[in-house]
Each structure stands twice: as C-alpha cells, then as structure tokens.
Amino acid sequence: KAGVTQTPRYLIKTRGQQVTLSCSPISGHRSVSWYQQTPGQGLQFLFEYFSETQRNKGNFPGRFSGRQFSNSRSEMNVSTLELGDSALYLCASSLGASRPAEETQYFGPGTRLLVL
Amino acid sequence: AQKVTQAQTEISVVEKEDVTLDCVYETRDTTYYLFWYKQPPSGELVFLIRRNSFDEQNEISGRYSWNFQKSTSSFNFTITASQVVDSAVYFCALEGRGAQKLVFGQGTRLTINP
Numbered sequence: 001k002a003g004v005t006q007t008p009r010y011l012i013k014t015r016g017q018q019v020t021l022s023c024s025p026i027s028g029h030r031s032v033s034w035y036q037q038t039p040g041q042g043l044q045f046l047f048e049y050f051s052e053t054q055r056n057k058g059n060f061p062g063r064f065s066g067r068q069f070s071n072s073r074s075e076m077n078v079s080t081l082e083l084g085d086s087a088l089y090l091c092a093s094s095l096g097a098s099r100p101a102e103e104t105q106y107f108g109p110g111t112r113l114l115v116l
Numbered sequence: 117a118q119k120v121t122q123a124q125t126e127i128s129v130v131e132k133e134d135v136t137l138d139c140v141y142e143t144r145d146t147t148y149y150l151f152w153y154k155q156p157p158s159g160e161l162v163f164l165i166r167r168n169s170f171d172e173q174n175e176i177s178g179r180y181s182w183n184f185q186k187s188t189s190s191f192n193f194t195i196t197a198s199q200v201v202d203s204a205v206y207f208c209a210l211e212g213r214g215a216q217k218l219v220f221g222q223g224t225r226l227t228i229n230p
Contacts, residue, residue, distance in 0.1 A: 033217065043207065043220040056216040088159055092218075104151070105218060107161035 002027065004093050004108035012114045018079040021111045023091030025072050031055075031096025032074040033105060034066060037088040046089075049074055050096045078113075086115045118143045120210050122221035129198055130229050137193040137224045139208030145169075147213040150184065150191045155205040155223070164206075167191065198228045 005024045013019050025032050034046040045058040049068035068074045072093075078085055089112075092105035119142040129135050141150065152164040165175060167184050175182045179196045195202055205225045209218040 035218075042222045043209075043218075045217040045219070048216050058217065090159075090161060092161075104163050104166050106163060107153070109158060109160040112159070 004091055004106055006089075006091050006108040006111050008111060009109065010112050010114075012116065013081050014116050015081055015083060017081050018077065019081060019113060021076045021078075021089055021091075021113075023074045023076070023093075023108060025074070025091075025093030026106060029093035029095055029106075030072050031094045031105075032068055032072065033092045033094075034074070034076050035090045035092065036060075037090060037110070038084075038086070043090070046076065081115045083115050086113060088112050118145075118148075118210050118212055118219045120208050120219055120221035122206075122208055122224050124224045125222070126225045126227070128227040128229060131200055132197050134194060134196050135198050135226065135228075137195075137206050137208075137226065139191045139193065139221060141189050141191065141208070141210045143210060143212055145212040149211045151209040151211070151218065152182065152191075152193050153207045153209065155207060157204075161207065164193075195226075198226075200228045200230055202226060203228045 007022045031050045033048040035043050037043045046060055047057045047066050048055050052068045063079045066076045088110045090107050090110045092107045094103045094105045121140045148169045150167045153161040155161050165182055172184050181194045183192045205223045207223045208221045211218050
C-alpha cells in the first residue's frame, strides 16, 4: 500500500507570495493532519480534516488555511508569506473513523518551504 | 495543557552501546496516547510505537524497548546494541482524548558512531 505522498517536496518563494501544498493520504484513510516543523518551535499542529471538515485547528494565524476534497486529498495554503514561514510542512493521515487517537498517524516525507 | 519534554537534545554513542531516550509528559486527561517517531535525515516521521494510558506493559520489538511509567509520567525508549542506521532524531508525542492532534517533544538527535 502506498504511503502518504506530498507535493512538491521543495519550494522556494518570496515574501508576500502565497503557496499551496498538497497531500495524498494512504488509501482508505479519511483523516489528514498538517504539522509545521521549524528549528525554533519544533513540530506544531496546524489543523486536521476529516470528511472534508476541519475538526481541529492549532494556534496559527488565519494566513494558514486548508481544505480536504471528497477523495480525502488535502491542500494547505499559506498566504502573504513571511520569512518565518520557512519550515518543513508535514502531512499525516489516519483512518479517522474512531478518532481521537485510537489510530496511528502516518506521516509523509514533507514539503520543505523556503521563503526569501 | 499538554506538554512533552525530551530533556536530551543530543546523544552521541559508539556503535553497539545501549542508549535510552527520555520522555516526560504532562496531561490532565485520564485517557491519552503516547507515541515515538523516528525522523531520519530524509525528513519523514516514521512511526515506532503507540501506547495508551491504560496499558503500562513494557514492550520490546527487536532491539527497541519502551518503558511506560504512569507514576513518573515517563515513556522512555531504549535501543540495545545500537547501530549506525539508528542515527536520527527521535520524537516522543502525546495525544489526549478528544484532542485530535499530536503534541510533540523537542526531539533527541541520536548519533551512533562506528
């Protein structure tokens, strides 16, 4: 079974631009979560989607948004990029039906975003 | 609030040594879940183990073992006879019932030298 895939793997943007990252979960998984990883703040939860609905959201500004499609694929958007948005963005998927935490989240390889 | 502390920022040992990674957590939930993930240089977080708060049995998987002690709020990870391939950053994480999100520790960078 294929794992979680994320595209693109690497991205360079400039301040003020916007960016969209994509995540395809493991087949059959309906929950997708996003995390931001930076050297200073570590791994932080952004949001989680299940059946096209956002179920939980972390403490990030409104510039960070996401959505989930009917096939469970998810996208994350960051508008008006700032230098501090440079990070590794990780997507994780799980079955989702019996959340919370009764299943394991499996992570993709991440998208490394550099904002110049 | 939930919190995970991995006090060891970096550990360096010689191959074949045993090494223990510490994890201490804080939560007010009575039902919660603890995890360990491994992050190799490629960046992907690799799932190692999940343990729920009602299961204090220690677990062994090959060279890996985990010691869960609710009394001290600790969930430590031991690698026996370490190998160079074990070099990675290891994260301990907590998820509370209803939280629907993982709270991670800061990670421990483990370097196994040949």
